[in-house]
Amino acid sequence: MSSIKWLNKLNMEEMTGVIRASLSIMSKQWSDAMHTFHEKFDSLSNLIVRHGLDSSSQEEFLSLLGGTRTSPPVHQFLVNSLGEAGMKRVSKVVCGAGKELQLVVLNHLQPAAEVIGFRIGELKGLSRWPARYQSIGLDETLISTAAEKVGMIIVQVEWFMRLLSSVVQQLAISIPFCCHGSGFGSDLVVIFLKFLYDQDPVRQLLEASDADQIIDIDM
Secondary structure (H helix, E strand, O other), X not given: OHHHHHHHHHHHHHHHHHHHHHHHHHHHHHHHHHHHHHHHHOHHHHHHHHOOOOOOHXXXXXXXXXXXXXXXXXXXXXXXXXXXXXXHHHHHHHHHHHHHHHHHHHHHHXXXXXXXXXXXXXXXXXXOOHHHHHHHOOOHHHHHHHHHHHHHHHHHHHHHHHHXXXXXXXXXXXXXXXXXXXXXXXXXXXXXXXXXXXOOHHHHHHHHOOHHHOOOOOO
């Protein structure tokens, strides 16, 4: 029975390593994409200050969305700082990163989490026969706790995929709008400007995820 315990431990350690590596890759890819985004769009804040205005970038874009005015700093930003080529590059980088993250989740992170869940499910079943298996460390209470944590990870992965899809969709619509000042999906643009422009929920969720917490018991 010690060989079964060793194989289960090895398999779950391998899968935890896959999850850890996946999170690291995803964090790097998204960080690079957001750096490209902010490298372009943060320049608007400097232009606003130079023109002596006390508004924020979001407020300026919302005014542009409402069709009320195009302020000098926004005009300068759109014509000189961003431009058509810059807009296309930022949009391509961000949307491309979103697709890459989705592939990493679907091809690596999610399957690894499900394998861990399956293995712990097997161990949980064995732990219910304490007379036979408790001597090798299969404590039902500890394994039940681990099973709950893995279940939370799987739910978190599903939530992350929905969040990522929503954020990428809003960026894909909002970035071209910021260049042209018009287009479809104005409701999404408003949401983006009010809640996502200076925040990064994808990064926050990636940073909050910790593969080392998936299994913190000695199998």
